[in-house]
Structures are given as structure tokens and as C-alpha cells.
Amino acid sequence: MTKIRSTTVLGIRHNGQVAVGADGQATMDKHVAKNNVRKIRQLHGGKVVTGFAGSTADAFSLLERFEEKLGQFGQNLKRAAIELAKDWRKDQYLRKLEAMMVVADQDELLIIAGSGDVLEPDSDVAAVGSGAMYAQAAALALKKHAPHLTAREMVEEALHIAADICIYTNHNLIIEEPKA
Numbered sequence: 820m821t822k823i824r825s826t827t828v829l830g831i832r833h834n835g836q837v838a839v840g841a842d843g844q845a846t847m848d849k850h851v852a853k854n855n856v857r858k859i860r861q862l863h864g865g866k867v868v869t870g871f872a873g874s875t876a877d878a879f880s881l882l883e884r885f886e887e888k889l890g891q892f893g894q895n896l897k898r899a900a901i902e903l904a905k906d907w908r909k910d911q912y913l914r915k916l917e918a919m920m921v922v923a924d925q926d927e928l929l930i931i932a933g934s935g936d937v938l939e940p941d942s943d944v945a946a947v948g949s950g951a952m953y954a955q956a957a958a959l960a961l962k963k964h965a966p967h968l969t970a971r972e973m974v975e976e977a978l979h980i981a982a983d984i985c986i987y988t989n990h991n992l993i994i995e996e997p998k999a
Contacts, residue, residue, distance in 0.1 A: 826841075826842055826844050826845070826846070826872060826948045826949045826950055826985070826987040826988045826989075827841060827842050827872070827946070827947075827948040827949060827950030827951060827953075827954050827978060827981050827982075827985065827987070827988040828840070828841040828858060828859075828870035828871065828872050828919075828920075828921050828946065828947050828948050828951070829841070829870075829921070829944070829945070829946045829951075829954040829955070829958060829974050829977055829978055829981075830868075830870065830921040830923050830928050830944070830945040830946075830974070831928075831943060831944055831945075831958055831962070831970045831973050831974050831977075832923070832928045832943035832970065833943065833962060833966075833968075833969070833970040833973060834966070834969075834970070836969055836970035836971070836996065837868075837923045837924070837925060837928060837970055837996060837997055838969075838970040838971040838973070838974040838994055838995070838996045839859060839868045839869070839870045839921055839923050839974070839994070839995055839996075839997075840859065840870070840971075840974040840975065840978055840992055840993060840994035840995070841858035841859050841870045841871075841872075841948075841978070841992070841993060842858075842950070842978055842981075842982055842988045842989045842990070842991060842992055843855040843856050843857070843858070843989055843991030843992070843993065844856065844987060844988060844989040844991070845875070846987055851989075854989055854991055855991050856875070857993055858870055858871055858872070858878075858993070859993045859994070859995050860882060861995055861997075862882075862885070862886050862889060863886070863889055863890075863894055864998065865995075865997065865998040866894065866924055866925075866997055866998050866999075867889060867894070867896060867922065867923070867924050867997060868922070868923050868924075868995045868996065868997045869882060869885065869920055869921065869922045869923075870920065870921045870922075870947075871918050871919065871920050871921075871947075872918065872919050872920075872947040872948030872949070872951070873917045873918030873919055873948075874917045874918055877917050877918040878918040878920070881903070881907070881918055881920060881931075882920075884903055884906065884907075885899060885900070885903050885920070885922065885931075888900075888902045888903050894924075896922060896923075896924045896926070896927045896929065897927055897929065897937070900922055900929050900931050900937045901937050903931060904931055904932070904935050904936065904937045905935065907931075907933050907935065908933070908934070908935035917933065918933070919931065919932050919933070919947040919948070920947070921945045921946070921947055923945075923997055924997045925997050925998075925999050927939070928940065928943055928945050929945065930945045930947060942959055942962060943962075944958045944959055944962065946958070948987075948988075949985060949987035949988065950981040950982070950984070950985035950987055950988035953980065953981035953984045953985050953988070954977045954978055954980070954981035954988075955977075957976065957977035957980035957981060958973055958974070958977040961973045961976060961977060970996070971994055971996060974994050975992060975994055978992050978994075979992070
């Protein structure tokens with residue numbers, strides 16, 4: 820069975836700002852299936868921003884569960900992420916889901932993986948998907964050499980750099996910032 824791949828998601832915390840963005844490409848085998856997939860979602864009135872890589876249907880199942888956990892734990896991002904990761908690891912149905920998520924609010928930036936991991940990324944840069952390492956490398960360079968840029972500008976530029984290099988990433992970007 821041919822898999823549809825969703826590609827590059829990047830989150831950055833910089834100078835008190837947070838932005839999460841993704842490209843719009845989904846590939847099926849060696850072909851572009853769609854070039855304007857929306858992989859970024861706002862939850863809880865825009866106070867939480869999520870981005871996903873992997874199977875779209877699986878990601879939406881996880882987003883629904885994550886939103887439930889946010890409500891259950893009073894919008895405590897880290898606690899909701901840990902509880903989702905525990906369920907994801909233990910639940911027979913969830914365990915089969917293939918996706919990764921970057922989640923952020925004004926205070927935290929996390930990666931949630933199906934292995935049960937909740938990661939607080941080094942250097943306040945979180946990247947998942949096929950072009951993750953390209954976007955992460957670009958973001959780290961921008962944080963070091965262009966600190967005057969906003970988090971949103973860094974996400975945009977790093978994703979464009981990744982799109983120039985990675986065949987699974989395009990230039991149709993969506994970038995969101997969590998509301999305070």
C-alpha cells in the first residue's frame with residue numbers, strides 16, 4: 820500500500836516569541852499528491868498551536884485526543900502532552916497511529932512522538948517530518964547569526980531553506996503564533 824507522507828513542521832521559541840509553521844506538500848510514493856495541505860492547527864482559542872507530520876488521518880485522531888487532554892488538565896501543555904504520549908504508547912488502537920506533533924503555547928515548545936516520548940527540544944527549535952533536519956539546521960543557524968529576526972521570520976526562512984533542499988517539502992507555508 821502506498822503511503823501518503825506529510826512533510827516538514829518547524830517550531831521556534833526566540834526572544835519571548837513562539838511560532839510554528841509547516842509546508843503544504845503531501846507526497847504519495849514519488850508523486851506530489853497535494854501541495855496545500857494544512858498541517859498547522861490552533862487549539863483552545865489560539866492559545867495552543869500544533870503541527871503534525873505523518874499520516875493525516877492519524878494526526879487528526881491525535882489532535883482530537885490532545886485537545887481533550889488540554890481541557891482535562893487545564894490547558895497545562897506539558898501535562899496534556901505527557902498524558903497523550905502515555906495513552907498513545909499504551910492504547911492498542913493509538914499505538915498503530917503514525918504521526919508526530921510539534922505543540923506550543925507562549926511558554927513551552929514540545930515534540931510528541933508515538934514512542935511515548937515528549938521532548939523539550941534543545942535550543943528552542945522543534946522539527947518533525949521528512950525535511951525536519953534541513954529546517955532545524957537552518958533555524959539553528961538563524962538563531963545564532965540573525966538574532967534580530969522574530970520567531971515567525973525564522974520559521975518562514977528556515978522552511979523556505981528546507982524546501983529548496985528537500986524534495987518532500989514545498990514553499991506553500993502556513994505559520995501560526997500562539998495567542999497570549
